[in-house]
């Protein structure tokens with residue numbers, strides 16, 4: 007066996023790369039790499055250690071291969087995904103399951119044997135003439151009990167480069183964890199490239215093998231489908247967490263300063279794509295640890311969290327100097343940034359929708375040569391950049407990176423924020439009565455209007471519990487139960503909040519400014535420390551007007567009017583009840599293992615809402631609720 011592995015690997019790797027692999031002394035790893043070298047048949051194999059030299063090699067290959075192009079500012083590059091490869095492909099992302107395994111109707115799967123055969127058939131010879139990269143990463147801080155080692159095989163230098171920005175290097179970690187360490191494995195091929203982009207879209211697949219902890223991804227470049235460590239690893243980690251008693255969540259991790267900047271309180275937050283999650287995590291003046299994926303563990307009676315990543319793959323649309331100075335500054339300064347699916351003008355500058363500068367009339371974008379008014383084959387206007395265009399950057403490049411980013415013990419979570427995109431139902435911010443109430447009535451009922459971050463129609467309201475439905479690899483009911491259990495017996499569990507940045511008034515206009523989210527997190531920070539009181543509504547605790555006024559003044563320099571508050575925080579009973587009924591229907595009909603307590607808690611909440619409606623009508627002012635207490 008050993009000789010056979012050597013015979014396969016040595017000619018493709020060459021001596022130096024072969025030795026890098028052998029130094030890890032890990033048979034399971036070597037067999038895995040050899041299997042896919044033999045199947046994918048690359049021209050050569052590059053093995054990436056944690057050295058700067060290896061990182062630089064991949065950066066230079068990304069440009070030489072045409073997957074990235076240099077931009078005017080030093081360290082900046084642009085990458086384009088194919089015209090039909092601009093978001094996560096939910097339809098072709100499936101779990102490989104045996105006939106007796108079932109995750110429920112909302113989680114797609116394919117027969118394991120058939121799926122493996124299909125993936126392997128697609129991968130056969132797919133890397134002919136290309137270089138294969140074998141790279142090692144650590145999900146979470148190195149040397150930490152939170153963390154998981156992973157190896158990525160890819161033929162895309164863009165994917166390997168993105169991973170270098172987004173994840174902590176893990177070659178030494180592999181050595182440290184030794185041969186017995188369990189690790190995630192990812193096999194990706196962008197397939198045949200035309201003008202630097204994957205062209206066999208019809209053979210795009212993302213297949214997840216939970217048993218072996220391997221994910222296959224083919225004929226796609228979009229990072230959400232390809233960067234194994236991101237959403238692909240999340241699916242494996244949710245399963246592993248469930249077996250080991252911790253949580254993998256679609257959450258940012260941030261520190262919020264208390265009054266006079268005297269303390270820093272950590273929050274995590276889970277929102278579906280394009281609902282303001284990244285923007286919240288990097289609010290100016292606060293501290294960011296991560297914007298997308300967190301591992302949470304119970305330690306010494308506290309919930310602690312780490313960021314799985316060390317970089318951000320953020321939506322660039324509407325990032326402007328005025329609205330997001332922290333990230334805008336980093337995106338316009340020298341340093342390593344990959345811009346994807348933006349517009350590149352002749353002077354090699356990136357442009358995106360809502361960047362706050364004058365719009366160019368021509369350039370190159372994901373549709374090729376672009377000019378204002380361009381239409382695609384279906385007759386739809388091609389905007390100057392894709393709505394899901396992104397930037398990839400290290401968190402350390404941000405001025406407000408928190409010092410605990412790489413703390414192996416993580417940070418203590420005092421509050422958890424859930425959000426969604428809804429125009430007519432939830433108030434801008436409220437706090438749940440307790441942990442179970444928050445998990446069951448808020449986290450487990452998140453809905454969001456669809457956006458450009460996944461393929462398909464935009465603007466449809468979809469159920470997305472904990473903003474994690476797309477990534478669940480265990481039955482929904484079990485996942486909810488895991489969330490309930492993590493704080494069992496804990497004296498003071500984290501507080502749970504819900505936000506809605508997208509509420510509209512009768513005239514259809516947004517009721518809040520884009521920066522109001524900063525006020526809400528400051529209010530939460532005070533609530534966690536018991537410094538402000540709240541109004542008890544049938545659905546949770548609402549902020550008091552007099553507590554928000556000074557925060558609006560201090561944070562935004564704004565005089566917050568009484569009638570603005572009243573409109574924003576009016577309890578909309580018909581919409582609230584309708585939402586709960588919609589969600590109950592889902593749990594009744596689609597989820598086979600709904601915890602009983604979920605339906606009971608929703609029913610109790612509906613009863614409270616109905617009683618309130620009998621007293622005060624359909625729409626109840628927060629001032630009326632306050633007097634009622």
Ligand code: SPV
Nearest residue numbers: 094229230237279298459
């Ligand atoms: C999201 O859509 O939630 C993202 C980007 O964070 S993706 O990598 O596409 O998942």
Ligand code: MN
Nearest residue numbers: 256279298299
């Ligand atoms: Mn995400």
